[in-house]
Amino acid sequence: xxxxxxxxxxxxQKSKMLMISFTVILGVSLSTAMMNVMLGVGDKVxxxxxxxxxxxTVRHKDAALMSDLYGLTEGLGVNDKFLYEEDVLKLKSIFxxxxxxxxxxxxxxxxxxxxxxxxxxxxxxxxxxxxxxKHATLSTGEELSTGLKGLRTWWEVSGEWLGEDxxxxxxxxxxxxxxxxxxxxxxxxxxxxxxxxxxxxxGIFNDGGNADEKILLTLPAAQxxxxxxxxxxxxxxxxxxxxxNDLARKAAQDPRSLSPDEYETWYCTAYVSAIxxxxxxxxxxxxxxxxxxxxxxxxxxxxxxxxxxxxxTILSSIGSALxxxxxxxxxVIERSQELGLLKALGAYNWQIVLLVLxxxxxTGLGGGVVGYFLGIGFAQIxxxxxxGSYIEIARMVILIVAVILFFVTLLGSVPAIxxxxxxxxxxxxxxx
Numbered sequence: 084x085x086x087x088x089x090x091x092x093x094x095x096q097k098s099k100m101l102m103i104s105f106t107v108i109l110g111v112s113l114s115t116a117m118m119n120v121m122l123g124v125g126d127k128v129x130x131x132x133x134x135x136x137x138x139x140t141v142r143h144k145d146a147a148l149m150s151d152l153y154g155l156t157e158g159l160g161v162n163d164k165f166l167y168e169e170d171v172l173k174l175k176s177i178f179x180x181x182x183x184x185x186x187x188x189x190x191x192x193x194x195x196x197x198x199x200x201x202x203x204x205x206x207x208x209x210x211x212x213x214x215x216x217k218h219a220t221l222s223t224g225e226e227l228s229t230g231l232k233g234l235r236t237w238w239e240v241s242g243e244w245l246g247e248d249x250x251x252x253x254x255x256x257x258x259x260x261x262x263x264x265x266x267x268x269x270x271x272x273x274x275x276x277x278x279x280x281x282x283x284x285x286g287i288f289n290d291g292g293n294a295d296e297k298i299l300l301t302l303p304a305a306q307x308x309x310x311x312x313x314x315x316x317x318x319x320x321x322x323x324x325x326x327x328n329d330l331a332r333k334a335a336q337d338p339r340s341l342s343p344d345e346y347e348t349w350y351c352t353a354y355v356s357a358i359x360x361x362x363x364x365x366x367x368x369x370x371x372x373x374x375x376x377x378x379x380x381x382x383x384x385x386x387x388x389x390x391x392x393x394x395x396t397i398l399s400s401i402g403s404a405l406x407x408x409x410x411x412x413x414x415v416i417e418r419s420q421e422l423g424l425l426k427a428l429g430a431y432n433w434q435i436v437l438l439v440l441x442x443x444x445x446t447g448l449g450g451g452v453v454g455y456f457l458g459i460g461f462a463q464i465x466x467x468x469x470x471g472s473y474i475e476i477a478r479m480v481i482l483i484v485a486v487i488l489f490f491v492t493l494l495g496s497v498p499a500i501x502x503x504x505x506x507x508x509x510x511x512x513x514x515x
Contacts, residue, residue, distance in 0.1 A: 100446045103410050107450030108457065110403030110491065114396045115458025115484055120465050121392040122477040137186075137234050137319035138355065141166065141362055141371045146316075165190075165314035168302070170366045174320065175221055177361040182323040182353050185233035187214050188315035190305045192275065196298070198263060199270040205263050209297045210273070212305020215245040215254075231299075234319055235290070242267035242286030250304040252285040256295035260287045273298070275308050320362070320371070324355040326386055331356050400491050407495030411443055415499040436500050440493075447492045455484055 143164035171188045174180065190212035196205045214230040221227065232244055245254055255265055265271070269284045282300065289295065306312050327335075331354035334341055338360060341349060349357055359371035459476060466474035 100442075103407055103443065103446050104450035104453075106403055106406040106410065107447045107488065107492075108454040110399050111451045111454025111484055111488060112457040112461060113399040114487055115455050115480060116461035116465060117392040117396045117399075118480045118483060119459065119462040119474050119477055121389050122480070137321045138324065138374050139320040139322055139359060139362070139371055140374060141318040141320065141366055141369045142316070144368050144370045165311065165316060166318065166369055167367055168306075168313045168315050170369070171315065171318055172219055172221060173365040174318070174362060175225070175227060176223075177358070177365055178350070179322070179353050179358050179361060182358065184321045184323065185229050186318060186320045187217075187229065187231040187234055188302060189213050189317045189319060190302060190309070190311065190314065191316045192305060192309045192311075194273040194275040194298075194308060196263075197272045197274075198265060199272070201263070208259065208273075210305055210308070211294065211297050211299050212302045212309075213299065214247070214302055215249075215299070216247045218247060231319075234321055235288075237291070239289040240286050241288075242284070245285055245299065245301055247301075249285060250301050251282055252300075253282045254286040254288050254299040255284055256297050256299075257287050257289045258295040259297065260284075273308060276310055278308055278310065280304065280308055318366070318369075322355070322358050323353060324358060325353045327354060327356070330354075334360075396487075400487055404491045404495040407443070407447075407492060408498050411439070411496050411499040412502060415439060415502055436504075439499060440496055443492055443496055444489075447488055451484065451488045455481070458484075 143166055146164040166188070168188055171186065174183055174186055177183075190210075192210045192212070193207055194210055196208045198205060215232050216228070216230040218226070218228050230247075240254070241257075242254075245252055253271065260266070265284055265287075267284055267287060270281060271284060272279060272281050274280075282304075288299070300308075302315070306314065325331075330341075330345060330349055331352075334345075334349045334354070335356040338346065338349070338356075350360070351357075355373040359373060362371040363369055462474045462476075
């Protein structure tokens, strides 16, 4: 009898129940989309922000110390301290190796440049040897492609990038090229410590920074010119990281201050400080530091994006609760004589409240199922439109949406429940 009354009501008040269901569909679909995007957006936002370059730099510990103490970026104690090229690929062997997207070793130096067809030497110029493109096979069998090209996506290049084996070619910063009237295809000569090497200008780049007055060449060519086989000055690393919290900031000060549980949590979370610590474990004499402007920007943007999506979810839930409240209250008022008769026949308040709540919950459940699948579709549309890839579906969203739906429906029913509790059979049955 009880269930027959529920289904009779659902069929008799189709329009109002459909409106409740439609309201639930809107709220649940928006909540589902926002939460799936929120949970799956972290790596995608970080990947989008990688256009700003490396967020970690690795230098020799003595060079880093001189830089920290005296602000020196070149000179004795800085330029004479080097890392080992053979350690660079070890970056992919750390615990968070899969989070390291791109990296490139850098060898800084100087040389005397002369340009073919121009009398006399131009003078001292700054050099930057690196992997522009590097294809390698790790000891695990994994193949990787990395290099400066992936770290300098904002460069405007006239001509072509250096290839992996372009040891006889260079790229020149546009300011240096303009000052010396150098064009793509020109021949230049670099001299350092009695070593003379001839190069062809393959490209001219616009960095927007100090690199615009430098010459870029392959790492083997730079090492040969500077008599530094197997040596690099620094390593630039671009890694996917988790925004810092109190634990990460505490660990950044001194990992030894952490308790064993804190250390395990920190080490196994992709904080920038944890990744830096792990890099130092595989790079001999290296000190890894976050490029704070980039790392903090990533965390700030990601936190604000997450907060925005949480606010949208909360506001959509509040809107759904208000709409459901109005619809349920209108339905109960319309059925006041029917409900008053039930009271007059001996039904308890809790039985009538349960009757109404079950009607609403069944309607909401149907709308919730439809809304969930619509929300998954909206999440994929957002992923394709904004990030150009699909959003991974998080199973935990089902539970979160179910809890939200339950409480939204319950809160929306409160005004109707209060009306039912105050309803007097004698008044409604007399038409008052």
